[in-house]
Amino acid sequence: xxxxxxxxxxxxxxxxxxxxxxxxxxxxxxxxxxxxxxxxxxxxxxxxxxxxxxxxxxxxxxxxxxxxxxxxxxxxxxxxxxxxxxxxxxxxxxxxxxxxxxxxxxxxxxxxxxxxxxxxxxxxxxxxxxxxxxxxxxxxxxxxxxxxxxxxxxxxxxxxxxxxxxxxxxxxxxxxxxxxxxxxxxxxxxxxxxxxxxxxxxxxxxxxxxxxxxxxxxxxxxxxxxxxxxxxxxxxxxxxxxxxxxxxxxxxxxxxxxxxxxxxxxxxxxxxxxxx
Numbered sequence: 001x002x003x004x005x006x007x008x009x010x011x012x013x014x015x016x017x018x019x020x021x022x023x024x025x026x027x028x029x030x031x032x033x034x035x036x037x038x039x040x041x042x043x044x045x046x047x048x049x050x051x052x053x054x055x056x057x058x059x060x061x062x063x064x065x066x067x068x069x070x071x072x073x074x075x076x077x078x079x080x081x082x083x084x085x086x087x088x089x090x091x092x093x094x095x096x097x098x099x100x101x102x103x104x105x106x107x108x109x110x111x112x113x114x115x116x117x118x119x120x121x122x123x124x125x126x127x128x129x130x131x132x133x134x135x136x137x138x139x140x141x142x143x144x145x146x147x148x149x150x151x152x153x154x155x156x157x158x159x160x161x162x163x164x165x166x167x168x169x170x171x172x173x174x175x176x177x178x179x180x181x182x183x184x185x186x187x188x189x190x191x192x193x194x195x196x197x198x199x200x201x202x203x204x205x206x207x208x209x210x211x212x213x214x215x216x217x218x219x220x221x222x223x224x225x226x227x228x229x230x231x232x233x234x235x236x237x238x239x240x241x242x243x244x245x246x247x248x249x250x251x252x253x254x255x256x257x258x259x260x261x262x263x264x265x266x267x268x269x270x271x272x273x274x275x276x
Contacts, residue, residue, distance in 0.1 A: 020101030022255065034213050053116055056123050057097065062149065062268070064093045065198065065231070069147070141175045145189040145273035150248065152266055155181035173205075173262035180251035181266065188241050192274040195236040197250070199264040207255045207263045212240040213248045231267070238274060246271070 067090035074083035099115040113121070157180075195213050197220065206224040210217065219235040225232060239246070248271075252263045 034265040053119060056119055058153075059121075060093050060097055060122065062151070064090050065194070066149070093122065114225075145191045147192070147273065148185060148188070148193075148271040149270040150183045150185065150271070152181060152268060155183055157181050173265050174252045175255070175262045177252050177255060179263070180249060182247070183269070185246045186244060186270075186272065187231055187246060188244050188246055188247065188271070190241055190243065191242050192238055193246075193271040194238050194274055195248070196270040197234045197236055197266065197271060198268045199232055199234070199266045200228055200230060201225035201232055201264045202230075204261045205256055205264055206261070208253045209263060210251045210253045211236040211249070212251075213237075214241065214246050216240075219253070228265065232264075239271075 067086050071083050071086040071090065074080075074086060077224070096115075096118045097120050101115060102112050105111050186251075195218070197209075197211070199222070201222060202225045205228070206222045208218045209222060211220055213236075216237060216239045220234055220236050222234065247260060248269060250266065250269060255261050255263050
């Protein structure tokens with residue numbers, strides 16, 4: 001028994017050494033795999049955050065546009081106090097959208113919020129994710145016509161012809177003739193609606209577009225713009241809605257003559273009730 005104990009005692013360190021070596025190699029491999037997984041997760045999270053911030057900017061840009069239209073309506077109606085409130089809210093949103101990164105402060109002085117942090121703080125106050133996809137401007141009484149905003153993200157789009165460029169899914173620069181976007185609108189109050197196009201167009205852009213709303217068809221001349229970041233508005237025409245639904249389609253008819261020119265970056269189509 002004593003001899004057996006000696007043999008075991010002498011061999012034990014060998015087995016411990018071998019096992020320890022394998023554990024060390026396995027731990028190193030698992031550590032490398034874990035580092036790759038952590039890096040991949042961080043990359044996915046980064047892309048998600050970037051996409052979310054882009055979505056927030058689009059939502060708040062739409063919100064600012066609607067506040068501007070509301071401000072004008074209230075002013076025309078003589079409701080100066082309400083118009084001022086809409087203007088103040090619009091400026092609050094615009095300040096966040098136009099915020100620029102601040103230079104790094106001197107040592108010992110805390111840095112101010114970044115544009116992304118300001119955007120997240122604004123989102124926390126308004127929760128724009130809860131805005132309906134088919135946004136409605138103004139509350140309106142029951143049976144009263146209201147402005148409908150048909151966002152390009154919700155259009156039926158031919159992916160083979162539209163879009164091209166960095167506008168995200170469902171948006172972009174209309175760089176091909178016959179590119180088109182269509183919507184089927186429901187829940188409309190019968191009456192007359194102005195068809196208004198909201199877009200951006202810069203140097204080298206412009207051309208003509210066809211708008212078909214119900215049985216009406218309009219040709220719209222899109223002028224060359226000064227900047228692809230500046231918003232523009234064009235009224236295509238007026239359509240009379242007799243039921244509660246409407247099929248609407250916008251198509252590129254001709255593009256700017258300049259090589260690689262684009263018609264525009266269409267953002268939304270608005271159906272604005274015509275005051276009787």
